[in-house]
Amino acid sequence: MADRYLSFTATAPGRFLTARLGLPQPSALNRWTAGHPSLEGHLLHLTAGGPSGLDLAPVLARSGLPTATEAAGATAGSATGSAHGPATGSPGPAAVVLDATGVRDVDALAEVHAALHPVVRSVAASGRIVVLGAPLDTRDHHQAAAQQALEGFVRSLGKEIGRGRTVNLVRLTDASAAESTLRFLLSPKSAYVSGQVIGVGTAERHGGPVDWTLPLAGRTALVTGAARGIGAAVAETLARDGAHVVVLDVPQAAEDARRVAARLGGSALTLDITAADAGERIAAELPDGLDVLIHNAGITRDRRLVNMPAERWSSVLDVNLASVLRTTDALLAKGALRTGGRIVATASIAGLAGNAGQTNYGASKAGVAGMVRALAPRAHAEHGVTVNAVAPGFIETKMTAAVPLFLREAGRRMNSLAQGGLPVDVAETTAWLAHPASGSVNGQVVRVCGQSLLGA
Numbered sequence: 001m002a003d004r005y006l007s008f009t010a011t012a013p014g015r016f017l018t019a020r021l022g023l024p025q026p027s028a029l030n031r032w033t034a035g036h037p038s039l040e041g042h043l044l045h046l047t048a049g050g051p052s053g054l055d056l057a058p059v060l061a062r063s064g065l066p067t068a069t070e071a072a073g074a075t076a077g078s079a080t081g082s083a084h085g086p087a088t089g090s091p092g093p094a095a096v097v098l099d100a101t102g103v104r105d106v107d108a109l110a111e112v113h114a115a116l117h118p119v120v121r122s123v124a125a126s127g128r129i130v131v132l133g134a135p136l137d138t139r140d141h142h143q144a145a146a147q148q149a150l151e152g153f154v155r156s157l158g159k160e161i162g163r164g165r166t167v168n169l170v171r172l173t174d175a176s177a178a179e180s181t182l183r184f185l186l187s188p189k190s191a192y193v194s195g196q197v198i199g200v201g202t203a204e205r206h207g208g209p210v211d212w213t214l215p216l217a218g219r220t221a222l223v224t225g226a227a228r229g230i231g232a233a234v235a236e237t238l239a240r241d242g243a244h245v246v247v248l249d250v251p252q253a254a255e256d257a258r259r260v261a262a263r264l265g266g267s268a269l270t271l272d273i274t275a276a277d278a279g280e281r282i283a284a285e286l287p288d289g290l291d292v293l294i295h296n297a298g299i300t301r302d303r304r305l306v307n308m309p310a311e312r313w314s315s316v317l318d319v320n321l322a323s324v325l326r327t328t329d330a331l332l333a334k335g336a337l338r339t340g341g342r343i344v345a346t347a348s349i350a351g352l353a354g355n356a357g358q359t360n361y362g363a364s365k366a367g368v369a370g371m372v373r374a375l376a377p378r379a380h381a382e383h384g385v386t387v388n389a390v391a392p393g394f395i396e397t398k399m400t401a402a403v404p405l406f407l408r409e410a411g412r413r414m415n416s417l418a419q420g421g422l423p424v425d426v427a428e429t430t431a432w433l434a435h436p437a438s439g440s441v442n443g444q445v446v447r448v449c450g451q452s453l454l455g456a
Helices: 004-009 012-021 056-061 106-116 141-160 176-185 229-240 251-264 278-285 310-333 349-353 359-383 405-413 423-434
Strands: 043-047 095-099 128-133 166-171 197-199 220-224 244-249 267-270 290-295 337-346 386-392 445-448
Touching (some): 004 012, 004 405, 043 056, 056 095, 056 176, 095 106, 106 141, 128 176, 141 166, 176 423, 220 229, 229 244, 229 423, 244 251, 251 267, 278 310, 310 337, 310 359, 337 359, 337 423, 349 359, 349 386, 349 445, 386 423, 423 445
Parallel strands (some): 043 095, 095 128, 220 244, 220 290, 244 267, 290 337, 337 386
16 A cells, blocks of 8 residues: 555655644655665765774775765764765765774764764765674673663664664674675665664675675575565565575465466465474475575464454464474474575564564564574574574555554554555565575574664
């Protein structure tokens, strides 16, 4: 369903009226298309807290944005721009990367303010600010306090910056290991991801060089619940990136599953994902193995707990959580996921922040997050497989289109971007986590919610 309010605020009368009434003024987001795969403009690279030792220059040079010089260094002690790019007086940056990994105490936090204060206003609409932080040093509580402060800073800035711009924090120790993450966050693909804190480990090496144009070429990806909605968008995006996609859904959706698979040049597989032998059947259907497993299938059976019969509780927990655990365990035990494989499960902000009438759904999605965090280190150590999750917020689907008008409008506006996301936003985030170069991203739960005003 079209967001008529978003369209109205794009008109001159709409801007005037909403400004006078103090109503949200969402900006149309710049999403990825084949014709416009990059942000338009330059990238400003700043530093706060002194030199970090990160070799960022070559990674940022490959982001697709020319690196630019601005006069940040004149404003902020050790906050300095890079040495290449457009002359002073050029339009504001499309993206800003602030290296704050060297921030180790409260005094150094002043340099974060000094670096970004002069440039925040000039960042282009639908622009990006990415702050780079270091892991918290448990042996140094001053460093831990200063680095934790960056999270509050980033989340607060994301809620005030407006104009479709996003702000995220990446914790890293190795710039090369973060290349896929930086490429994602500095591109239109991350349009609905803001206020997130993403941890990046050390670089993982599996196979040869990465083809950034078709990163999943020669790989097989299975997407559950892929006959329609978000699952179909995920399947389409993985196919765009070169994967042979197996579209899995229930027998009742067989026709839709076959239609999606045919359109993508993939294959369809129909089975009940809650069946005890679902994992074994998937492994049997894919004797050559699997590279990417996307757990997208899910259901809702909303009702307040006092009115919720046991069947509504158990059906949601079985589809959304128990089937994910059983299938993952079976495929890992059988070695069906190849080394370098990726598992991406679907959580929800309902599981992270809670939602009235969804105790069953919230429990199931919080359980997915718990599975990811516990399984990720073991799956990586024993099988060479990463495990992550996406946590969608209000996404424009047939399900949300059926929500009553006032609740739907509240869902759309209750985030920093003041609009609902699209299935492709979840799909792009999933594709980044499934990327062969994303092996250093493990055990993360990334919200795709436009920085919902609910939850952390």
